[in-house]
Amino acid sequence: MNKNNKKLTLIPLSLMVVTSVFMFPNVPRAFLLMGYAAIPWYILAAITYLIPFAFMVGEYGAAFKNEKGGIYSWLERIIGPKYAFISIFMWYVGWLVWIILTCNSIWVHFSTILFGTDTTSKWSLLRIGSTQTLGLLSIMFAILLTFIATKGLDKVSKITSVGGISVAFINIVAYIGAIVVFILKHGKIAQPINAQAFLNSPNPSYTSAISIISFISFAILAYAGIEVVAGVTDDTENSEKTFPKGVLMGSIFIGIGYSLGIFACGIFTNWQNVLSGKDVNMVNVTIIMMNNLGYQIGQGLSLSQAACVLVGNWVARLVALSMFLTYIGALISYSYSPLKQLIEGTPKKLWPGKLSEIKDGIPKNAMWIQCIFIVFFILILSLGGQGASKFFDKLVLMTNVATTLPYIFMSSAFAKFKNNTSIEKPFVIYKSYGSALLWTIIVTFTVVIANVTVVVKPALKGDIASSIWMIAGPVIFSIIAIAMYARYEKMSKTTIDNSVQK
Structure with missing residues (x-):
């Protein structure tokens, strides 16, 4: 009885969906890229x-x-296992x-704390450019981050919780602030609104069909995190009915x-006057x-x-x-948690040497190897010779492509999952294989099209290097994954052969 009383009901489940997915920085980023025209795409991506x-x-999850x-x-x-590992x-x-x-990007927030504005484009150490300076600072920060994370999370848990409270503060300031401006300006909106505003972006980089369609990738990334609800289906009261209703309510919210947030941005921000500058990018736009x-x-x-x-x-x-505190806690957590899941969930023999060792609940050896990779890529990107704004934008695009690929893998496997009768399915939303196949195609197609357009867009404008950078990371790491698994298969076969001979 006590266990049942603790199960999630409709409203708590809906709130869990919202808190797992909704992130305010996605609102100003969307307004920067598409203005009010971002709203229909956010709605389409939700559906x-x-x-x-x-x-x-x-x-x-069930x-x-x-x-x-x-x-x-x-x-x-x-x-x-091979496809799963990749x-x-x-x-x-x-x-x-x-x-x-x-x-x-955390240096943008650090700069704002000190100076009230983003001055990173003017930073210079040892007479080197801003991009190289930020790269050097980021390398030192990554090493320090790894050192702290290998010592455990207990020392930074309070900072993480403070950061979570601070995120709520940002939302309150933005939405209430927009209402205050609307009242003080006697209903005058900074960014003019009409039917065309919901179709055409004020951003000249998002006027072609391919660039507009590519925006759906950003909408998908804004919805990232929904997979965490998979772990609570068994803890949901009357899950067959409550779970789909809770997810639907949370998703609608x-x-x-996001739509109201984008509209709120237009109340106090005129795109041409505030966001058209060359130093505005997807990292500092919130500030x-x-x-x-x-x-x-x-x-x-009237001040x-x-x-x-x-x-x-x-x-x-x-x-x-508030964003600085939030990102510090998140960086320390994510510098070990995804790596830990990767190592603990897969066969130990996949990892050479002592990489699979878990000490004090943390893969310390693997974390330092990870740090070397982070430093290497920061070094390569920072020496590219481009301005800080393009450097930031390139990294954001790489993140969109890389982080949405696993969603393609998970959605494309769903139809096969439904057709596999040997897997017990205690919780079912898609009642028939036909509906499962239909939504497998729709979801997978949506993410694939989003990624393809994001990659193709720069190349069509002559920026082939950016397109190459966006696909280079995923391709290289796929090859590494295949090579690692081939090594594991060879070792396993050798072990079996030796056992047979004995």
């Missing part, structure tokens, strides 16, 4: 990806609730790229939240827009120019501090 994929992982290893365990049972390896690579990106929010509040209160700037800088400082 063709977020909701059906959440139902898929719900069935996966079927494999006793398995350890996450994605690897799911796919290993469905389509075999999939989880790519999933891990997505997190590795995210760490590289965040090690670099997320879609509406720039929140700075502008403070400035607009100051104007609405002096200097006072408006001061209010904007302090709002930006508070937001930067």
Whole structure:
């Protein structure tokens, strides 16, 4: 009876979906890329990806609730260990790229805490350029991060919890701030709104058909994290009815939240006046827009120019501090947790030497090897000779491609999972194989098209190097995964042959 009382009901489940997926920085990024035109794409991505994929992982989670290893365990049972290993390896690579990106972008928030604005494009150490300076700082930070993470998470748990509270603070400031500006400006909206605004982006980089379609990749990334609900299907009260309703309610709330957030950005931000500058990118856009929010509040209160700037800088400082604390905790956590799942979920013989050793609950040896990879890629990217803005954008694009590939693997395997009668399925949403196959095709097609357009877009504009960078990482790591598994198979065969001979 006590166990039943602790099971998730509809509202708590819906809230879990929202907190697992909704991230405010995705709102200003979407407004930067597409303006109000981002709203229809967020809604489309929710229908063709977020909701059906959440139902898929719900069935996966219920079927494999006793398995350890996450994605690897799911796919290993469905389509075999080799494909499962390549999939989880790519999933891990997505997190590795995210760490590289965040090690670099965190300096934007640090700069804002100190100066009230992003000054990273002007930073220079030892007379080297801004990109190289940020690369050097990021390398030192990555080494320090690994050192702290190998000591355990107990020392930073308080910072992580403070960061979580701070994220809620950002949302409150943005939405209430937009309402305040709307009232103070007597209903005047900074970014004009009409029917065309929902179809055409003010961003000149997102006017062609291929670039507009590529935006769905960003929408999918904004919905990343929905897979975490897979672990609670068994803990949901009357799961057959409650789980789909909870996921649907949470997904609708997320879609509406993102849409209203993008609209709120337009209340206090004029795209041409605030976001058209060459130093604005997907990393610092949140800080720039929140700075502008403070400035607009100051104007609405009829403060002096200097006072408006001061209010904007302090709002930006508070937001930067909250994001800085959040990312510190997240970086320490994600520098070990994806790697731990990769190593613990897969056969130990896959990992050479002492890489598979877990000490104090942490794969310490593997973490230092990971650190070497992080430093290597930061070094390569920072020596590319491009400006800080393009450097940031390239990393974000790489993250989108890398982190969405595992979703292709999971969604494409779903139809086969449904057709496998040897797998017990205690929780079913897709009642027939036909419906499962249909949504397998829709979800997989959505993510594939998103990735293809993201990769092709730069090449069509003559920037072939960016397209190569976006596919180089996944291709290289796929080859590494295949080689590692081939080595494991060879070792296993040798062990079996020796046993037979004895």
